[in-house]
Amino acid sequence: MVAAACLRRACASQRAALVVSMVGLTSRGLRADPDPEPKRPTDQYLAEYSQLYDHVGMLQDDERMSAYYDAIHLNAAAHFENKVVLDVGSGTGILAIWAAQAGASRVYAVEGSGIGVHTSTLVEAHGFSDVITVLRGRMEELELPEQVDVIISEWMGYFLLREAFVGSIVYARDRWLKPGGAMYPSSARVIVSPLHAPDFVAARRRELDDTMVAWDDLSAHLAASYGLRMQSLRPAYKKENQDYAFAQAWQGQVPARVISGEGVTVLDLDMQTAALSDFFGWTANIRLPAASPSSPIHGLCGWFDVRFCANGDVAADHCVELTTSPLAPQTHWGQTVLLLQPPLMQPSLAVGLEQSAASHHDLNLTLSTAAWSQSFSISADYRGWDGDESEGDESEGGKGSGEGGEGGEGGEGGEGYGYGDE
Numbered sequence: 001m002v003a004a005a006c007l008r009r010a011c012a013s014q015r016a017a018l019v020v021s022m023v024g025l026t027s028r029g030l031r032a033d034p035d036p037e038p039k040r041p042t043d044q045y046l047a048e049y050s051q052l053y054d055h056v057g058m059l060q061d062d063e064r065m066s067a068y069y070d071a072i073h074l075n076a077a078a079h080f081e082n083k084v085v086l087d088v089g090s091g092t093g094i095l096a097i098w099a100a101q102a103g104a105s106r107v108y109a110v111e112g113s114g115i116g117v118h119t120s121t122l123v124e125a126h127g128f129s130d131v132i133t134v135l136r137g138r139m140e141e142l143e144l145p146e147q148v149d150v151i152i153s154e155w156m157g158y159f160l161l162r163e164a165f166v167g168s169i170v171y172a173r174d175r176w177l178k179p180g181g182a183m184y185p186s187s188a189r190v191i192v193s194p195l196h197a198p199d200f201v202a203a204r205r206r207e208l209d210d211t212m213v214a215w216d217d218l219s220a221h222l223a224a225s226y227g228l229r230m231q232s233l234r235p236a237y238k239k240e241n242q243d244y245a246f247a248q249a250w251q252g253q254v255p256a257r258v259i260s261g262e263g264v265t266v267l268d269l270d271m272q273t274a275a276l277s278d279f280f281g282w283t284a285n286i287r288l289p290a291a292s293p294s295s296p297i298h299g300l301c302g303w304f305d306v307r308f309c310a311n312g313d314v315a316a317d318h319c320v321e322l323t324t325s326p327l328a329p330q331t332h333w334g335q336t337v338l339l340l341q342p343p344l345m346q347p348s349l350a351v352g353l354e355q356s357a358a359s360h361h362d363l364n365l366t367l368s369t370a371a372w373s374q375s376f377s378i379s380a381d382y383r384g385w386d387g388d389e390s391e392g393d394e395s396e397g398g399k400g401s402g403e404g405g406e407g408g409e410g411g412e413g414g415e416g417y418g419y420g421d422e
């Protein structure tokens with residue numbers, strides 16, 4: 001069944017919600033600094049999820065699928081039987097269907113993109129039309145008929161937070177979760193590991209040199225043939241190419257052999273209590289003991305894990321973990337690589353993260369020491385890190401467009417630019 005959306009502004013309960021948010025009072029207690037109104041997902045972002053094609057990569061990811069399947073089915077008695085469940089960003093509807101299989105009395109499956117036309121089809125095919133209510137629209141703009149016992153969602157993006165879908169989850173929790181209700185997943189961490197990849201960095205520098213030689217050749221040709229003086233644009237072209245390699249995150253499956261030290265947790269949040277401001281706008285001061293003048297670090301490999309140990313009034317029977325560690329079986333997320341220029345030779349480092357001013361779905365990361373600072377963007381426009389050529393197997397290539405890593409979350413990154421992958 002597809003229910004009509006009720007815009008929040010038009011709904012009677014909005015006034016009560018506003019009063020609550022003005023005094024910073026949530027169902028979980030007083031908060032001195034209430035979160036501002038959530039930023040709704042943009043049309044462009046939702047369009048990335050609108051086709052079945054955009055969901056195939058996620059459905060193929062057995063690490064992801066089995067973690068959610070186990071988390072729901074192994075905790076059926078504790079959290080799902082006879083419970084009201086909200087599935088935020090239901091997509092094809094698989095989590096809602098598993099919640100219904102686990103005995104939920106009612107499941108609200110909310111989906112904001114065009115994929116929602118298929119959600120009801122799959123729900124019907126599993127015989128759950130009487131249990132699952134499909135609601136098409138943005139989470140932030142819908143009214144549910146009741147509060148829920150459990151919120152389930154697969155909201156994680158690159159570096160955990162790219163997409164900023166977590167904002168919709170925090171919103172849904174504060175608005176619709178009963179006190180003592182359970183969050184699936186229940187906690188999330190971001191971890192960074194040092195990277196030893198001198199060949200990969202050297203190859204990027206060679207590419208840059210080759211690119212500028214090609215520019216100079218072009219410039220000479222245009223001068224000789226057409227009298228054009230192109231060299232005033234040389235610095236800008238060089239910067240463009242430098243940023244291309246060193247100021248945007250690389251995304252893909254990072255081989256364990258280039259990880260050169262223990263991972264360090266830079267963010268560790270409880271989904272039951274974390275405020276939106278805990279996810280974005282933070283700085284973590286960390287130590288990477290592996291970094292020294294004799295063993296410089298060429299980059300950071302960032303990844304995340306989430307746990308399903310539901311933290312409501314009733315503990316989970318079985319804690320399940322989904323990790324995207326480079327040392328664990330691959331997932332469609334892969335890992336995020338930030339190349340350091342110059343390499344880091346001392347262990348202290350500050351890692352800062354904020355949402356991009358240009359698009360709240362994208363991230364800006366800053367790495368800094370007392371003497372140096374470097375910024376990176378994590379967006380759908382990532383460079384594809386190809387694990388097979390990342391170290392010790394460098395074929396000359398230049399920047400060519402190809403499949404970025406394993407293809408992105410929600411179809412993003414289909415246009416990766418993998419070195420040597422033409």
Ligand SMILES: C[S@@+](CC[C@H](N)C(=O)[O-])C[C@H]1O[C@@H](n2cnc3c(N)ncnc32)[C@H](O)[C@@H]1O
Pocket residue numbers: 040041046049050055058059088089090091092093094095110111112113115137138139140153154155156165168409410
């Ligand atoms: C990562 S996919 C997960 C789909 C499905 N739950 C699964 O596990 O296969 C996230 C889904 O959330 C939807 N979505 C993102 N933000 C949303 C919002 N604020 N309201 C409703 N749907 C949203 C997207 O369109 C997308 O289909």
